[in-house]
Amino acid sequence: MSRVTVCDVAPRDGLQNDPAVLEPRVRAELxxxxxxxxxxxxxxxxxxxxxxxxxxxxxxxxxxxxxxRPGVAAVTPRVCRARTTGDxxxxxxxx
Numbered sequence: 329m330s331r332v333t334v335c336d337v338a339p340r341d342g343l344q345n346d347p348a349v350l351e352p353r354v355r356a357e358l359x360x361x362x363x364x365x366x367x368x369x370x371x372x373x374x375x376x377x378x379x380x381x382x383x384x385x386x387x388x389x390x391x392x393x394x395x396x397r398p399g400v401a402a403v404t405p406r407v408c409r410a411r412t413t414g415d416x417x418x419x420x421x422x423x
Contacts, residue, residue, distance in 0.1 A: 335369040336362050339390075343383045344374065352386030356393035359400060369399040 339359050343350065350358075355373070362370045372394060378385035394400060 333368050335371065336367045337371045338362070340371040340374055340384075344381060346383060349382050349385065352389035353393060355386075356390045359390070359394045363395065363397045363400055367399075369401065371401050 339355055339362070343355065359370055359372050373387035373390050374381070374384050375387050376384050
């Protein structure tokens, strides 16, 4: 039997497409609530230049504020891979 894992990308990909800019504490609370609801994987932030993508400003603050749970991940684009993802399970580099 095949297995499917649901991965919620709203705190990262979804918010990148929204014109509103949420404070890091609000984004961290969103991540915590999604994980507490039982989602097996939640992508939290992208470490990108906030001048180019203001919706992801404060990514370090979000990572610092979230409750550590298995499956919560930070995403780091290749151009920013030297930046730390901190103590986040499943941190990965894309691109």
